[in-house]
Amino acid sequence: MKLIEPTLLLDKNKCLQNIKRMLKKANQHDVRLRPHFKTAQSWEVGRWYREQGVSGITVSSLKMAEYFAKDGWTDITVAFPVNILEIGRINQLAQQIRLNLLVMNVDSVLYLADHLKKGVDIYIDIDTGYHRTGLPADDYEHIDRILACIRASDKLHFRGFLTHDGHTYQVKGKEAVNKIYQQSVSLLHGLKQKYRPQWPELEVSLGDTPSCSLVEDLSGVDEIRPGNFVFYDLMQATIGSCTAEQIAVVMACPVVTKNEATNTVVIHGGAVHFSKDFLIDEEGKPYYGQMVLLTDEGWTEPVEGYLVALSQEHGTVQLPEDVAESVQVGSVLGVLPVHSCLTADVMGHYFTLEDEKIEMMPK
Structure with a gap:
């Protein structure tokens, strides 16, 4: 492969190993793996x-959802x-597939009940500590109102409670991630125990790559929804979710001056x-990627x-002296991304090491 411009490379073998590892873990604990496809956004990887x-x-x-339904x-x-x-x-989607939607307010549920032409499944969004969206797990009054609206509609089926522990991205190490996971599972378990007599088939669903990678026993939930693990990245390596060797993507970038x-x-x-996602080094300075050297393999x-610095098209790389000596104008450096989801999204496609172009969902 002749690399002449910024190119996102994918190691298919590493990617497949990441998928198989997560699926094996889910199967061992009788948990359904419902992977999040926002990272790869690709029919081929799907x-x-x-x-x-x-x-x-x-x-x-x-x-x-439309894009993947077509495949x-x-x-x-x-x-x-x-x-x-x-x-x-x-x-339109509900006519084609089993569509599962996420709600956290009565207004949305009432609108769906009045305007749906075919039934959908409903998850209630629960905030277990990330504080982005979702109802507090003890907001029974609001949850009861939503469930009453669901029960009154022949177009809505309550599937369960769903949460995203995005706050695991703000800690490091297995112990800290496990603590967040256990707190979330405890809250979800409480909801399951309270509402299961009325809704015996309800499930609880949790999704974040650090928890699903680091927690040894995932049996506290019915399904997991990690996404980033398919590629991993420097952020996940810093948290401890993966090793650098498990990161399956790298940006190949030409050197234009030295x-x-x-x-x-x-x-x-x-x-x-x-x-422009970044991490902070030990000196408190931001960095946007780490170097690797490209090889035939x-x-x-x-x-x-x-x-260490980014503008729209330029990137400035600080190298150790021994590596700098071997890098010339016209060389191509590899950069492990801080956040592979966003890097893939802005690139729009990637190439396997076998030079196969993999298209992503059109913008």
Whole structure:
């Protein structure tokens, strides 16, 4: 493969191993894996899951649900609070697939009940500590009102309670992640015990890559919805969810100029390729990626070189002296992304190491 511009490379073998590892863990604890497809956003990668026996998926928008429904997925959860302005899309999808929607207010439920043409499944969004969306687990008055509206409608089926522990991204290590997971499972278990007499088939669903990667026993929930694990990234490695060797994507960026006095190079690779997500080093300085050296088989382990500044198209890389000596204008450096979901999204496609172009969902 001749690399002449910023290119997102995918190691298919690492990706498949990540999928198989998570599926094995789910199966060992009798938990359903409903992977979130917002990371890869690709029919091809989705088919790799299907080949392993996965039948239900998670997406972040109705548009993404439409995209994957066209490739044969028939059980799709949209893990974003329902947007009633998209009722046309909802009705069209509900005619084709088992559509699972997320709600957290009575107004949305009443609107769905009045405007749906075919039935959908409903999850209630529960806030277990992330404080982004969702009802507090002890807001029984609001939950009861939503459930009463669901029960009164022949178009709505209550499937259960759903949460996203995004606050695991703010801690490091197995112990800290496990503590958050156990707190969330306790809250979900309480809801399940309270409402199961009325709704005997209700399920609880939890999704975040740190928990699903680091918690040893996932049997406290009915399904898990991790997404980032398919590629992983530097953020996950910093949390402890993965090793650097399990990161399945790297950005290949041409070197366009070099400053020998400072051991820095400028690469063609900026915010429009990586996004502006960053991590903080031990000195309190931000960095946007870490260097690897590209090889015929893929790439090396990370080296002590970091992407320290970004503008729209430019990236500035600080290299150790020994690596800087070997890097010339016209070289191509590999950069492990901080957040692979956003990097993939802004790139729009990627190439396997076998030079197979994998298209993503159109914008």
